Amino acid sequence: MKVASIGCTDYNYGQVKEKVVQTISLLGGIEEFVSSGDTVLLKPNLLSPHQPKLGITTHPAVVKAVIELVKDAGGEVKVGESSGGMMINHSLTQQAFKETGIKEVCQDLGVELINFDRVETKIMTSGQGEEIPLPKVLLEADVVISLPKIKTHSLTLFTGAIKNLYGCIPGAKKAEYHKLYPNPRDFAGLVVDLFSLIKPQLTIMDGIVGLEGNGPGTTGDRCEVGTILAGSDLVAVDTVAASYLGYGADEVPITSIANQQDLGTNDLDNIEILGDFKRPEREYKLPSNALLNLLPNWLLGSVFNSFLSSPKIMQEECVQCKRCLHSCPQKVIVEKNDKLKIELDDCIKCLCCQELCPKEAIVVTEHKLVQLIKQVKKFWS
Ligand code: SF4
């Protein structure tokens, strides 16, 4: 299996366009994936309303370059997304379109930008028997291209081409699945099921700047990686990208499960990496929960969630926007004496609140076991 990875150091549009073209050329060119007249649905990662410079959302320069490439091949392009988070009567998707710069790109290039929260859906049944509503416009596209951002993720440890597809599920339904699948490994299984229902033909990843530490939102740390990756095997592309951040092949549950289900390969020995990119000689910070990978499965089984990091609101940073309160699937964020508090007894530690907070006001508190593992690791290193 081939994964293309070309070095790209910044978001200067001329450079991004050239590098995207080079990356796809290594896979045989865009014509390998798009025929003239095809409807092509692009799915960027627009997690929530953030400016491109924060490294949280797929950069508009990358989206623009891919739109132009697909148009040149004769494809009819549409861009679609359902961002995370809810307010009282509406989602944050429209706001995300604007703040991430994607609305402007689509307007300039005359491309339809689709809010997946407002379109007709079709219920698809996943391998686990879960009924997942998906936008008809996505299911009817001739070609789907996932355009993720390279990032660490507190719950799933890594988010790339496959996890990006979670934003195809409209609105509040996304939060409901967190409630139904509170165990991170079960949740990863659901994401893989979703992937098997959509099966994009191609992914082109914005790996120029991403997040390390406790991503995928504002509490992650912006980091430069310096590459654009692409491939038709999304499991392979995610595995290579995750390895750049420091993960071993089986350390990311989503790619590990997808590999077990023959949806792609996470075997780095069987992945041919094409292109000139050299991984920076540095260590990236992984999320606190990644340390739980060091423990044997039998120890984690049914008590896994109790070891996960917990969210905590930093009152001095909180601007009372209430995104967290309206988005929490468990409704355990409550207002008391003009302050927001998390009732941890019923918190499932999905960290959606942390992911969506615009002000880095929700931090994670590591479980004592994780703190102990850290100390032991430090002692032995
Ligand atoms: S903690 Fe963050 S998301 Fe919640 S109200 Fe405060 S600023 Fe908004």
Ligand code: SF4
């Ligand atoms: S408080 Fe945060 S981590 Fe806990 S259930 Fe709600 S959104 Fe998830």
